[in-house]
Amino acid sequence: MIDKLKQEIKNKTVVEQLLFLSEKFKDKIVFSTSFGQEDQVITDLILKNNIPIKVFSLDTGRLFEETYKVYNKTLEKYNNKIKIYNPNTEKVEKLLSEKGPYSFYESTENRKECCGIRKVEPLKRALSGNACWITGLRAEQSTARNELEFFEWDENFKIIKFNVLKDWTLADINDYLVKYNVPYNSLHDKGFISIGCSPCTRAIKKGEDIRAGRWWWEDNSKKECGLHETTKTEENLLIIKTSFRIEQAAKEE
Numbered sequence: 224m225i226d227k228l229k230q231e232i233k234n235k236t237v238v239e240q241l242l243f244l245s246e247k248f249k250d251k252i253v254f255s256t257s258f259g260q261e262d263q264v265i266t267d268l269i270l271k272n273n274i275p276i277k278v279f280s281l282d283t284g285r286l287f288e289e290t291y292k293v294y295n296k297t298l299e300k301y302n303n304k305i306k307i308y309n310p311n312t313e314k315v316e317k318l319l320s321e322k323g324p325y326s327f328y329e330s331t332e333n334r335k336e337c338c339g340i341r342k343v344e345p346l347k348r349a350l351s352g353n354a355c356w357i358t359g360l361r362a363e364q365s366t367a368r369n370e371l372e373f374f375e376w377d378e379n380f381k382i383i384k385f386n387v388l389k390d391w392t393l394a395d396i397n398d399y400l401v402k403y404n405v406p407y408n409s410l411h412d413k414g415f416i417s418i419g420c421s422p423c424t425r426a427i428k429k430g431e432d433i434r435a436g437r438w439w440w441e442d443n444s445k446k447e448c449g450l451h452e453t454t455k456t457e458e459n460l461l462i463i464k465t466s467f468r469i470e471q472a473a474k475e476e
């Protein structure tokens with residue numbers, strides 16, 4: 224199936240690829256956005272061209288103010304076409320009532336419990352019944368370009384992932400955002416790379432490991448939340464991307 228798909232999208236533009244897959248996986252194809260810069264490009268491609276792919280996001284309830292701002296700007300630009308998944312209310316109430324608002328700082332077990340409630344369970348619901356999941360990963364984020372494929376099988380969620388921006392460079396992303404006036408999260412200009420929940424994400428310095436910006440109080444080996452298995456490809460990309468952003472911000476000062 225994956226090999227066939229690779230052949231079928233060959234020589235198609237990115238819009239043609241999305242259109243083709245929207246027909247192939249009719250009503251069973253989704254795109255998850257965290258409102259990061261790559262995701263904003265994909266959102267623009269889908270919604271501007273009215274491609275029938277469902278766009279959704281997970282609102283954990285603990286996101287940055289800057290993320291809510293770019294989320295709102297995105298709704299205004301595209302006329303409110305993004306489905307939001309919130310955590311199960313009863314589970315959040317139980318967690319907060321029993322352990323308070325910062326239990327994730329106390330142990331890895333508590334942190335995984337919070338991620339499970341606020342991220343993993345809503346994502347499972349969002350992906351349920353679908354066959355194809357579009358992501359914003361790019362090959363440039365890897366030291367070996369061929370580590371990332373257009374199509375991958377996600378064993379965790381039993382779904383085909385399509386990395387539609389595989390061959391885009393960071394310059395391509397930035398050019399696209401400027402050219403089409405697409406809103407992006409201002410935290411990217413301040414050393415934030417992978418932007419998740421506010422209490423669990425911080426800016427990192429040039430050259431610092433990507434994992435230093437997430438759950439920094441934990442041992443590196445325990446850092447995972449269950450949404451994506453963190454691969455070397457993703458880590459390398461994010462380090463490159465952060466260095467670029469920090470250099471850019473320094474030049475602008």
Ligand code: SF4
Pocket residue numbers: 283285327334335337338339341342419420422423448
């Ligand atoms: S990243 Fe932090 S606040 Fe967000 S779900 Fe995980 S533990 Fe909870």
